[in-house]
Amino acid sequence: MTSERFRVMGVVNVTPDSFSDGGLYLDPRAAVAHGLLLESEGADILDVGGESTRPGALPVAAAEELRRVVPVIERLIAEGARAQISVDTSKAVVAAAALSAGATLVNDVTALRGDPEIAGVIADRGADCCLMHMLGDPRTMQQDPRYEDVVSDVKAFLEERLAHAVAAGIAEDRIMLDPGIGFGKTVAHNLALLRRLNELVALGRPLVIGTSRKSFIGRITGRDVDDRLAGTIATNVLAYERGARVFRVHDVAPVVDALNVAAATVSASWTPKTTTSSTR
Numbered sequence: 001m002t003s004e005r006f007r008v009m010g011v012v013n014v015t016p017d018s019f020s021d022g023g024l025y026l027d028p029r030a031a032v033a034h035g036l037l038l039e040s041e042g043a044d045i046l047d048v049g050g051e052s053t054r055p056g057a058l059p060v061a062a063a064e065e066l067r068r069v070v071p072v073i074e075r076l077i078a079e080g081a082r083a084q085i086s087v088d089t090s091k092a093v094v095a096a097a098a099l100s101a102g103a104t105l106v107n108d109v110t111a112l113r114g115d116p117e118i119a120g121v122i123a124d125r126g127a128d129c130c131l132m133h134m135l136g137d138p139r140t141m142q143q144d145p146r147y148e149d150v151v152s153d154v155k156a157f158l159e160e161r162l163a164h165a166v167a168a169g170i171a172e173d174r175i176m177l178d179p180g181i182g183f184g185k186t187v188a189h190n191l192a193l194l195r196r197l198n199e200l201v202a203l204g205r206p207l208v209i210g211t212s213r214k215s216f217i218g219r220i221t222g223r224d225v226d227d228r229l230a231g232t233i234a235t236n237v238l239a240y241e242r243g244a245r246v247f248r249v250h251d252v253a254p255v256v257d258a259l260n261v262a263a264a265t266v267s268a269s270w271t272p273k274t275t276t277s278s279t280r
């Protein structure tokens with residue numbers, strides 16, 4: 001049985017070109033302050049990334065990615081961050097440096113396919129990892145993506161990647177899986193994955209979901225990227241109810257509130273918190 005506990009992963013993008021917050025936290029001090037703010041809002045994990053994976057994004061050289069993420073991770077640790085630090089990278093050299101700086105989770109959107117060395121780094125360091133599904137690569141992934149059946153195809157992919165990771169020496173209980181919402185998927189593909197998430201829960205590993213501010217929410221609501229919080233919350237609550245347990249979001253405080261209410265409803269138990277008004 002899936003436990004009711006959930007974790008929220010706050011996004012810390014140290015990039016000039018991320019799709020929703022590109023350029024806002026390129027200065028390491030701004031990125032660290034943002035990470036600490038997300039932690040104070042309830043983030044259990046801070047996902048520090050130095051390369052955008054938005055559709056059409058061009059690859060970033062390892063040296064530049066290292067320059068962006070390592071100082072931010074070092075300073076988050078120095079500032080006493082209690083959240084788990086994750087590095088959003090597909091490069092072994094970046095993962096290794098981030099783990100040395102204090103990260104303990106590698107979030108690899110290529111599911112260990114981008115760099116043959118990365119699995120060994122994660123295994124040797126005993127780190128956690130997240131393996132995500134993506135069709136193609138960010139440059140081409142939104143050009144007419146097709147599946148036999150998107151949920152079965154993503155499930156088979158994640159099952160194969162899980163076996164690959166374990167064969168490479170990564171402990172199975174350190175692995176999380178992610179269907180990769182928006183990575184080579186149409187609106188209909190994303191909705192099918194969210195609707196049938198329970199089929200992926202059957203793989204037996206915690207599921208990570210990243211819908212935050214993504215374009216399929218804009219296509220449904222007609223809202224611009226800065227105005228997709230309501231749609232983000234709707235998808236996260238539904239994903240929670242269907243068994244996802246880690247939620248990667250930009251807007252931590254409102255999503256934590258929504259998931260606390262969802263979890264209380266599902267489990268019929270909660271920890272009371274005081275409010276300033278006592279009316280109903």
Ligand code: HH2
Pocket residue numbers: 011013015017018019020049051052053054088107108109130132178180181208209210211248
């Ligand atoms: N989505 C993005 C980046 N990394 N990692 C996981 N595991 N799951 C996701 O859904 C996911 C991810 C894209 O969001 P963002 O980081 O805000 O944008 P960009 O790639 O443009 O930096």
